[in-house]
Amino acid sequence: MDLVLSVADYYFFTPYIYPATWPEDDIFRQTISLLIVTNIGAYILYFVCATLSYYFVYDHSLMKHPQFLKNQVSREIKYTIQALPWMSIPTVALFLLELRGYSKLYDDVGEFPSGWFQLVVSVVSFLFFTDMLIYWIHRGLHHRLVYKRIHKPHHIWKIPTPFASHAFHPVDGFMQGLPYHIYPFIFPLHKVVYLALYVLVNIWTISIHDGDFRVPQILMPFINGSAHHTDHHIFFDCNYGQYFTLWDRIGGSFKTPSSFEGKGPLSYVKKVMEEKGNSHADKDCKNEKLLNGEFMKTE
Numbered sequence: 001m002d003l004v005l006s007v008a009d010y011y012f013f014t015p016y017i018y019p020a021t022w023p024e025d026d027i028f029r030q031t032i033s034l035l036i037v038t039n040i041g042a043y044i045l046y047f048v049c050a051t052l053s054y055y056f057v058y059d060h061s062l063m064k065h066p067q068f069l070k071n072q073v074s075r076e077i078k079y080t081i082q083a084l085p086w087m088s089i090p091t092v093a094l095f096l097l098e099l100r101g102y103s104k105l106y107d108d109v110g111e112f113p114s115g116w117f118q119l120v121v122s123v124v125s126f127l128f129f130t131d132m133l134i135y136w137i138h139r140g141l142h143h144r145l146v147y148k149r150i151h152k153p154h155h156i157w158k159i160p161t162p163f164a165s166h167a168f169h170p171v172d173g174f175m176q177g178l179p180y181h182i183y184p185f186i187f188p189l190h191k192v193v194y195l196a197l198y199v200l201v202n203i204w205t206i207s208i209h210d211g212d213f214r215v216p217q218i219l220m221p222f223i224n225g226s227a228h229h230t231d232h233h234i235f236f237d238c239n240y241g242q243y244f245t246l247w248d249r250i251g252g253s254f255k256t257p258s259s260f261e262g263k264g265p266l267s268y269v270k271k272v273m274e275e276k277g278n279s280h281a282d283k284d285c286k287n288e289k290l291l292n293g294e295f296m297k298t299e
């Protein structure tokens, strides 16, 4: 975050906003700046990526599913807009610790090959570490003592759209984002890689709500995609994972997505539409026959 903040200070805060006498490393100034940057960044990331996904990836016929709520998209957006600022408060506290030098973030790659090798290893370990923690936190959020108050708002959307991706109770959103913040306090991670991963995990969160249930055949057993997560929204007690199916398999909560078996929400909508189409076609056929006098002839 110090990279983002130094850019924001250089181009915006120092010349236009704060008095020249207020030092850039003052903790109150850093807190205010982080709150502004985090909120603006979160809204931009959410609206740009979810909107692109909604118009170019999301299958809009899913909106005809009987479990799709009235005004669902605007409700998902409204819920997210209200929740993000609250989520940003504890997040900024962690960014502040990181900014004050308590994390293991570094900005020098070092000698090739070990420096670059460490970089690749850190990306893989970041993904596996956060996937594991999110799995257990998410499972914990389904415990009956906390589910109703904290996690249920995210399960209102049975047939989610990309706009449901960040529609969480603030505590829920922060808890599920916590593993991303914990990692650089335990393991060394390059600052730019961290920033890129942070953006990528947010895009991934949108992608598992995008209603595109396809996964490349070769990755099907390993990747937790939109098909898995939509089933999680519908059936509650399966597919808690984030990127991989690994922990669902270990934890006994893996379920083959209904979409992979032709029984998913999209297949359901298509079947209903076909049946409707057939009944319309039958009616049209009858009307045509009546017009042609065929029915009268048989009568």
Ligand SMILES: [Zn+2]
Pocket: 154, 160, 164, 165, 209, 229, 233
């Ligand atoms: Zn979800």
Ligand SMILES: [Zn+2]
Pocket: 138, 142, 151, 155, 232
């Ligand atoms: Zn859940």
